[in-house]
Amino acid sequence: MHVLISGASVAGPVLAYWLRRNGHRVSVVERTSELRVGDGGQAVDILGPAVEVIDRMGLLPQVRAARTTTDTMTLIRPGRADVTIDAAQLLAGVSDRHVEIMRGDLAEILYEATRKHVAYTFGTTIQELREHDGGVDATFSDGTKGTFDLVVGADGLHSGVRRLVFGPEEDYSHFLGGYLAVFSVPDFIGLDGQVLGYNTVDRAVALYPTRTPGRTRVVILFRAPQPDNRAPQADNRAPQADRRDPRPDNREQQADHRDPAAQRRLLREVCAGLGWEVPRLLEHLDAADDFYLDGISQIRLPSWSRGRVTLAGDAGYGPGPAVGGGSSLAVVGAYVLASELAAAGDDHAVAFPAYERAMADAVAASRTVGPSVLATLIPRSELQVWTMAQAMRLLPRLPGFLQRRLTSFGGGPAAMLNGVDLRPPVAPATL
């Protein structure tokens, strides 16, 4: 088969790898003009079964070598003693198989492992998809066209393929009540392997070191109402007759979220009155060239396959940025999709429902985990701010099993993947 994948981040290259290894031809289109590599973006977690998939790709040593190195986590409490904890202790409960890595570093490793065998085209998006008995005709933003046996949208929360095939994003995007802002500043604090957290009611600020010396990443999570009037997701939309993208530049539909000046204003308003180093961090906001702000939303589709098109990763079942588990779901989902196709003798009509069934429990669990993690990350009251500090103080003194229980957010992102059955690979261990 010739498979077209949209998106070259996590799900896209993992899927490309396994499809290629199972003997298919793979083309990937990516909207950005080049791979977003290095320490740009955010730290993500590779957990349990996702570590197993990376291991089966032979990439675990590289992924481990690129992992983030955090020694301690400190909760800053103005007017009170800081609480510091060993990061290894805090993460012990997440999973016994766990690697934290910058998304850009992971994407680079996955791209390097596949680029000789997969046709990557950067700076290009799919503008139109038309399915017929023999395949799917795709028209690209550079004016070229092609016919493919299958098309997979691995193009993230604001997926273009999903919009073309399933309809507008607001039908499937479920706002969890919080926002996430990320930007880099000069390391005027001197983090040196520490992660610093500063929590107040409805706002949480974290600083962590990047791999670029002298740079610090600022993450600000805050609770705020949704600015636009998004409809709740409709579960059973009729298939779109015309799968042509209505917007000529095929960019995300979020004018409000894509207006950096308005986003910066919103962040300043939300952070007004915050103490500690926050005013100083915000002085660098205008100069930050990697500023990102988005609503924390989940993608909830009752089914994420239609005809010869399916979705993988955040595009189909993103649990929400920053709530954990999204990258692992992307890795595992891509693997499961490729292995169900192999098991079905490449019959997508059998494989796509099997892929959805295999992922169903993990996806359902991720929809519950997201809101509960968010409720922990952004305190709702002074009492919760206090409780979190007390829990951090107590943690090192508790027995190991209780530490693991407390730091796993009630079974959280690691546990949600436990039920996924990873079929053994069908092809030899190289591309």
Ligand SMILES: Cc1cc2nc3c(=O)[nH]c(=O)nc-3n(C[C@H](O)[C@H](O)[C@H](O)COP(=O)(O)OP(=O)(O)OC[C@H]3O[C@@H](n4cnc5c(N)ncnc54)[C@H](O)[C@@H]3O)c2cc1C
């Ligand atoms: C700030 C932040 C913090 C996060 N923290 C965590 C965490 O702690 N743990 C965790 O597991 N996960 C975390 N996540 C989520 C994690 O990054 C995603 O779940 C994961 O990257 C999903 O991978 P993906 O390949 O499905 O999608 P993405 O990584 O979003 O990649 C989608 C790709 O598609 C491309 N694309 C977009 N639109 C188009 C288009 N129309 N045509 C072609 N290409 C397109 C994009 O440029 C991108 O390269 C976080 C996310 C953010 C934003």
